[in-house]
Amino acid sequence: MELRPLTRAGERFVAIAEQHLDAFRARAREHDENGTFATDNFVDLKESGAVAAFVPEELGGLGLGSIHDWAVGLERIARADASTAIALNMHLGISRTIATGWQAAVARGEPSAAAGSEGMLRAIVSGDLVICATATEPGTDFLRPLTTAKSTPEGFTIDGRKIFVTLSPVANLMAMNVRVSSSEGDQIGFAFIPIDSPGIEPQDDWDALGMRASGSQSVLIRGCKVAEGSIQIAGPWGRWSAGLLMGRTLGNLTLVGAFLGIAERARELAVAAARTQEKPKYDGAIGQAAGVQHLLGEIDIDLAAARCVLSRTAAELDAVLAAHTATPIPLELAHECMRDYQCAKWTVNQNAMKIVSHAMDICGGGAFMSGHELSRLYRDVRAGPFMQPFSPTEAREYIGRVALAAYPDG
Numbered sequence: 001m002e003l004r005p006l007t008r009a010g011e012r013f014v015a016i017a018e019q020h021l022d023a024f025r026a027r028a029r030e031h032d033e034n035g036t037f038a039t040d041n042f043v044d045l046k047e048s049g050a051v052a053a054f055v056p057e058e059l060g061g062l063g064l065g066s067i068h069d070w071a072v073g074l075e076r077i078a079r080a081d082a083s084t085a086i087a088l089n090m091h092l093g094i095s096r097t098i099a100t101g102w103q104a105a106v107a108r109g110e111p112s113a114a115a116g117s118e119g120m121l122r123a124i125v126s127g128d129l130v131i132c133a134t135a136t137e138p139g140t141d142f143l144r145p146l147t148t149a150k151s152t153p154e155g156f157t158i159d160g161r162k163i164f165v166t167l168s169p170v171a172n173l174m175a176m177n178v179r180v181s182s183s184e185g186d187q188i189g190f191a192f193i194p195i196d197s198p199g200i201e202p203q204d205d206w207d208a209l210g211m212r213a214s215g216s217q218s219v220l221i222r223g224c225k226v227a228e229g230s231i232q233i234a235g236p237w238g239r240w241s242a243g244l245l246m247g248r249t250l251g252n253l254t255l256v257g258a259f260l261g262i263a264e265r266a267r268e269l270a271v272a273a274a275r276t277q278e279k280p281k282y283d284g285a286i287g288q289a290a291g292v293q294h295l296l297g298e299i300d301i302d303l304a305a306a307r308c309v310l311s312r313t314a315a316e317l318d319a320v321l322a323a324h325t326a327t328p329i330p331l332e333l334a335h336e337c338m339r340d341y342q343c344a345k346w347t348v349n350q351n352a353m354k355i356v357s358h359a360m361d362i363c364g365g366g367a368f369m370s371g372h373e374l375s376r377l378y379r380d381v382r383a384g385p386f387m388q389p390f391s392p393t394e395a396r397e398y399i400g401r402v403a404l405a406a407y408p409d410g
């Protein structure tokens with residue numbers, strides 16, 4: 001029942017992801033202990049072409065298109081190092097947006113619009129462009145960024161503070177949401193800003209319970225100047241639009257794959273322990289104990305549910321996208337896609353936390369030691385529910401409102 005890719009490009013992406021597992025796993029403990037970003041893993045991901053997964057084949061990438069297969073590749077990488085999986089996800093989410101923009105410009109026959117995206121996509125293939133995505137700020141949410149872009153005669157000046165900027169230690173471009181004032185009221189804008197721009201100040205302050213190798217430091221933005229036309233308006237500040245809902249759904253559903261990957265690895269460790277850890281009481285391996293067998297049974301039941309809900313939700317999203325290549329996705333359908341993602345996120349996160357905990361029970365006290373792989377998985381898996389949107393305090397209300405067709409405005 002293990003998840004498998006559904007497309008040829010997905011098969012290539014997942015095969016590449018699997019090639020990295022031994023090396024990433026061998027490095028994971030040291031990065032976790034020291035809280036260092038796994039730069040070496042990103043060198044490997046550039047060399048293998050994984051960072052160029054969404055770049056079309058004619059530009060030198062893997063030509064990935066399926067959300068389902070993206071989630072499967074992330075799931076595989078997280079079996080070795082979940083920090084690297086979530087960091088790669090941020091880059092892939094933005095590079096997918098650039099690739100779809102390029103494809104649309106080519107289809108419309110607009111070479112000048114395609115040229116800018118093409119340059120970025122080629123830089124991704126050569127390993128010269130890595131992009132992080134930052135929306136999070138203290139005490140607010142994605143729809144209500146407090147980082148402001150003030151209009152000036154030359155363009156905009158940006159001020160604010162972003163937190164949890166995963167991948168930023170090696171990224172050279174930041175994709176960020178900002179608040180832009182306009183005559184029609186405040187708007188949400190998106191800006192691409194080179195990370196070495198004057199006024200961008202990474203804080204090197206990532207020291208967290210888990211995902212310690214993800215480099216999710218905070219970044220101060222002080223008087224950073226960007227040119228006119230470099231901010232794209234996405235809709236009114238504080239309000240959902242179909243585009244914003246789909247953007248959040250597509251790039252975050254795949255993050256759920258990382259938490260499934262943690263659960264998959266915990267199961268592997270639990271089965272290995274049940275087969276090889278011996279006790280005189282059983283005159284052999286602990287897997288002979290009914291209690292261990294029951295826990296393994298529960299792990300497999302929870303894993304089956306998590307795999308199915310993620311796979312089905314991602315495949316359904318692929319179908320929605322395929323059905324709307326020429327027509328916009330209606331707001332109601334976008335809310336339903338977000339609702340489905342929330343159901344998948346809830347199920348996978350809750351089940352993955354339970355699976356890791358049960359795996360620790362099977363392995364016994366050794367799993368509680370700092371150096372044991374399961375103790376890292378236990379800390380990493382706890383990050384899942386925090387990933388927005390939505391937190392566990394918000395998700396059920398959102399799902400219930402969509403069930404009643406009482407779609408939240410924001």
Ligand SMILES: Cc1cc2nc3c(=O)[nH]c(=O)nc-3n(C[C@H](O)[C@H](O)[C@H](O)COP(=O)(O)OP(=O)(O)OC[C@H]3O[C@@H](n4cnc5c(N)ncnc54)[C@H](O)[C@@H]3O)c2cc1C
Pocket residue numbers: 086090133134135136137138139140163164165166167205210211214216217218383386387388389391
């Ligand atoms: C491992 C991990 C990686 C993430 N990666 C990204 C990413 O790449 N891009 C992105 O946009 N979001 C990212 N997020 C953010 C996530 O999506 C949520 O927005 C975040 O967990 C906060 O949600 P919240 O609703 O609890 O926020 P809030 O209710 O605002 O709580 C966050 C709280 O943390 C406090 N805090 C203090 N110091 C720090 C600090 N140095 N860093 C962080 N918080 C601090 C804040 O003041 C605030 O009170 C990541 C989260 C995690 C756990």
